Amino acid sequence: xxxxxxxxKRILDLMINxxxxxxxxxxxxxxxxxxxxxxxxxxxxxxxxxxxxDFKISISVDKENRKLIIEDNGIGMTEKDLEKNLGxxxxxxxxxxxxENAGKSDNELIGQFGVGFYSAFMVADKIEVFTKAYGEQNAxxxxxxxxxxxxxxxxxxxxxxxxxxxxxxxxxxxxxxxxFLEEYKISxxxxxxxxxxxxxIQMLMTRSKKKEGxxxxxxxxxxxKELETLNSMxxxxxxxxxxxxxxxxxxxxxxxxxxxxxxxxxxxxKIEGAVTYDTLLFIPSRAxxxxxxxxxxxxxxxxxxxxxxxxxxEELIPDYFGFIKGIVDxxxxxxxxxxEILQQDRQVKAIATSLEKKISSELKKMLETxxxxxxxxxxEFGLSIKFGVYxxxxxxxxxxxxxxxxxxxxxEKLVTLSEYVKEMQDGQDAIYYACGESYEKIASLPQIExxxxxxxxxxxxxxxxxxxxxxxxxxxxxKKFVSVSEADFSLASDDEKKELEKQAEENKELLTAIKDAxxxxxxxxxxxxxxxxxxxxxxxxxxISIEMEKVFNSMPNADGKMKAEKILEISAxxxxxxxxxxxxxxDKESLKKYATVLYEQARLLEGLTIDDVTGFVNAISDIM
Ligand code: ADP
Numbered sequence: 165x166x167x168x169x170x171x172x173k174r175i176l177d178l179m180i181n182x183x184x185x186x187x188x189x190x191x192x193x194x195x196x197x198x199x200x201x202x203x204x205x206x207x208x209x210x211x212x213x214x215x216x217x218d219f220k221i222s223i224s225v226d227k228e229n230r231k232l233i234i235e236d237n238g239i240g241m242t243e244k245d246l247e248k249n250l251g252x253x254x255x256x257x258x259x260x261x262x263x264e265n266a267g268k269s270d271n272e273l274i275g276q277f278g279v280g281f282y283s284a285f286m287v288a289d290k291i292e293v294f295t296k297a298y299g300e301q302n303a304x305x306x307x308x309x310x311x312x313x314x315x316x317x318x319x320x321x322x323x324x325x326x327x328x329x330x331x332x333x334x335x336x337x338x339x340x341x342x343x344f345l346e347e348y349k350i351s352x353x354x355x356x357x358x359x360x361x362x363x364x365i366q367m368l369m370t371r372s373k374k375k376e377g378x379x380x381x382x383x384x385x386x387x388x389k390e391l392e393t394l395n396s397m398x399x400x401x402x403x404x405x406x407x408x409x410x411x412x413x414x415x416x417x418x419x420x421x422x423x424x425x426x427x428x429x430x431x432x433x434k435i436e437g438a439v440t441y442d443t444l445l446f447i448p449s450r451a452x453x454x455x456x457x458x459x460x461x462x463x464x465x466x467x468x469x470x471x472x473x474x475x476x477x478e479e480l481i482p483d484y485f486g487f488i489k490g491i492v493d494x495x496x497x498x499x500x501x502x503x504e505i506l507q508q509d510r511q512v513k514a515i516a517t518s519l520e521k522k523i524s525s526e527l528k529k530m531l532e533t534x535x536x537x538x539x540x541x542x543x544e545f546g547l548s549i550k551f552g553v554y555x556x557x558x559x560x561x562x563x564x565x566x567x568x569x570x571x572x573x574x575x576e577k578l579v580t581l582s583e584y585v586k587e588m589q590d591g592q593d594a595i596y597y598a599c600g601e602s603y604e605k606i607a608s609l610p611q612i613e614x615x616x617x618x619x620x621x622x623x624x625x626x627x628x629x630x631x632x633x634x635x636x637x638x639x640x641x642x643k644k645f646v647s648v649s650e651a652d653f654s655l656a657s658d659d660e661k662k663e664l665e666k667q668a669e670e671n672k673e674l675l676t677a678i679k680d681a682x683x684x685x686x687x688x689x690x691x692x693x694x695x696x697x698x699x700x701x702x703x704x705x706x707x708i709s710i711e712m713e714k715v716f717n718s719m720p721n722a723d724g725k726m727k728a729e730k731i732l733e734i735s736a737x738x739x740x741x742x743x744x745x746x747x748x749x750x751d752k753e754s755l756k757k758y759a760t761v762l763y764e765q766a767r768l769l770e771g772l773t774i775d776d777v778t779g780f781v782n783a784i785s786d787i788m
Contacts, residue, residue: 172251221363224368290308294327368389439494443464479516484548611701667691692734756783
């Protein structure tokens with residue numbers, strides 16, 4: 165017996181002991197796996213005529229032994245496939261699983277992993293999988309009764325495909341597992357969840373029939389078993405728009421993309437123009453656990469006249485909309501299109517352009533008419549759009565800028581740039597922003613106080629990429645982005661500026677002495693009128709902001725050379741200035757310690773760490 169990988173074990177354990185209310189969805193999962201497997205073999209059958217064309221999924225029951233059997237004549241699995249596909253789950257998600265999932269409920273976890281095949285353990289004591297892969301001589305049997313592990317052995321099997329035999333759990337007070345042995349139950353579940361599967365899902369159904377030869381006026385009936393197709397097999401995207409409800413779209417999405425949660429939005433469209441295609445597009449309500457990692461593969465399912473030719477066609481979706489799931493079916497494509505041709509194919513390019521337009525217009529509509537869901541979308545995938553603005557030296561920024569949202573100090577919620585600009589104060593000529601790790605930390609930046617007091621709205625940039633986005637956008641509707649942490653940021657009136665200059669002149673020697681004490685750590689010491697209650701702040705001159713310095717230094721190959729040119733600004737109206745003057749007049753040596761304390765304080769306020777801990781501690785204790 166082989167054991168499951170640790171994390172698979174945990175998920176399995178979760179499944180087996182799950183109190184998930186929707187246990188019945190296991191059937192949908194198995195049927196859709198079967199359909200995927202047939203899709204793959206059907207594609208091969210286009211070039212290999214030895215493969216038959218009688219594709220189907222068969223369901224049967226063995227009531228006496230409490231077995232439910234689901235069989236397909238799809239591509240099957242080799243011994244290796246069995247090992248890889250059914251021995252491991254969430255392979256790439258190991259880390260994510262450990263780190264991010266502490267404290268989540270069963271349902272959330274199950275939902276997050278969309279653990280298709282394993283969901284059968286919600287209803288099974290034991291699962292046997294008999295399978296023979298296309299092109300192979302040997303068949304194999306995989307068997308498992310749960311967390312203990314699984315076995316794989318050679319077996320006999322006619323034809324390609326996979327047969328899954330589920331031994332149902334014993335009924336309990338809470339759950340009647342034997343329902344899954346009933347014809348009516350199975351057929352209604354198939355109708356509910358798998359109606360659109362494009363291959364016949366067949367089962368022997370008991371029907372009452374008039375006995376042959378029995379008189380019409382006195383008919384006799386008998387129970388006969390007839391093979392019936394339980395699903396309508398019409399792909400949803402081939403139906404008329406009037407026939408497709410939101411509910412249908414949701415069911416289809418969950419079925420097709422193995423998600424347990426409804427999508428935020430389902431889009432149905434028939435496009436005619438430069439290219440003709442039918443499409444169903446979905447915005448998931450949650451980013452997959454690996455969405456922001458290299459492992460994530462974007463793409464939509466690509467069909468040519470109802471035949472699936474590619475599971476994830478990445479060429480059809482730009483990276484920044486990589487979260488979109490869906491299918492595209494076009495008769496303009498050639499069936500034997502290969503990965504290599506795909507990238508240059510004119511039709512594919514035309515569809516990609518058209519799809520992007522469609523997605524953009526739907527997002528725009530959502531932003532205008534369904535703000536709540538748009539914000540949910542942005543919370544999950546906004547980062548993807550931000551990266552899109554920044555990527556490629558901003559080549560797509562104009563297409564994407566209106567999808568951006570940032571947290572507003574004034575509204576205390578997300579706003580778009582257009583909303584910000586509309587609400588700007590008279591005379592305000594720039595978009596103000598402030599950076600930090602969290603909204604709370606940004607809200608307590610010293611530089612922000614005055615701007616807020618004066619009624620300005622400030623955008624809070626909390627993602628590392630935000631400021632890069634602002635830099636690449638440069639402006640929005642002619643309004644430049646200005647950081648409150650830029651040295652030049654000032655809300656001072658001309659009179660205030662004059663007054664400051666005067667004070668700076670009077671304190672020239674003091675400021676020079678502080679600069680001398682701090683040396684290269686800062687570029688300049690300034691008196692400022694930007695602060696209200698805080699004594700100091702750090703700002704940056706030049707192209708690299710303090711926030712950017714943090715981002716650069718958190719990168720794997722950071723050499724610490726990317727540094728902001730820091731300016732220590734001391735409040736001209738704070739009593740700390742009087743203290744400094746006094747110290748400078750009485751004891752020039754001590755001034756160094758005061759300078760150190762001020763500088764390190766300012767670093768802390770900016771979310772930086774203390775530069776020289778020993779120096780800082782000594783300075784404080786000396787002063788005390
Ligand atoms: P998912 O379908 O989301 O990838 P599953 O756990 O349901 O996850 O299945 C894991 C893999 O096992 C599938 O990706 C597929 O390669 C393989 N598999 C499952 N069921 C079948 C089947 N009936 N025929 C062939 N391969 C299958």
